[in-house]
Amino acid sequence: ELKVEQNPLFLSMQEGKNYTIYCNYSTTSDRLYWYRQDPGKSLESLFVLLSNGAVKQEGRLMASLDTKARLSTLHITAAVHDLSATYFCAVGSYNTDKLIFGTGTRLQVFP
C-alpha cells in the first residue's frame, strides 16, 4: 500500500530565510505532484515531477525528485510572506489514476 509522509508538518520561518520540505513515499511511483492550498481555499498545482533527477523551479520554489530514495523535496529560497500556505505532495499510485496525498506542511512566513 502506497503511503506518503511529509515533514515537517508545521514550519514557521522568517522572511529571507531558506528551508526545505520533505516528501517520502513507500512504494514505486511514476509521478509526484506538489500543490499549494491557502486557508479555506482549493488546491493549486505547483509542480509535476515524472522522472528520477527531475527538477522544476518557479520563483522562490524549487522541487526535485529522487525515485531511488523515494523522496521529493520542495526548497524555499529567501521566503516572503506571500508563500504562507499549506503545501501538499501527492504521489501517483502506479498504473492507476489515483493520487495519495501527504498530510501537508503548513508554512508560516513572518517578518
Next chain:
Amino acid sequence: DGGITQSPKYLFRKEGQNVTLSCEQNLNHDAMYWYRQDPGQGLRLIYYSQIVNDFQKGDIAEGYSVSREKKESFPLTVTSAQKNPTAFYLCASSIGEGTAQTQYFGPGTRLLVL
C-alpha cells in the same frame, strides 16, 4: 473561461438526510475525482471516474454515492449512512489520457451537520 465549479459553497445536513454536491467542468476532461479533507489533514479519495457511465471506489467510499451520466458532471451524494460527514469536499478533474496528468481542483464545498 475553462474551469471546475462546485456548488453550493456551504451545505448544511440534518440527521438522516441525503445531500448532493455538484461538480461541473468545462475543460473537456475525461477523468473526475471526489476528495474529502478533514481539518489539518490531507485529502482522501472518495470516488473517481475515468469515463462516462463508469466509476470506481476510492479509499473511503462508504456512505457516499456518485453518478457520471455526462462528461461534464460528477455529482456526489452524501447518504445518511455517512455518520461523520462534516468536512471540506473537493472535486478535481484531469485529461485522463495516461497516468501522468495533473489533477485540477474546484473551489470546494464545506459540509456541516446541524
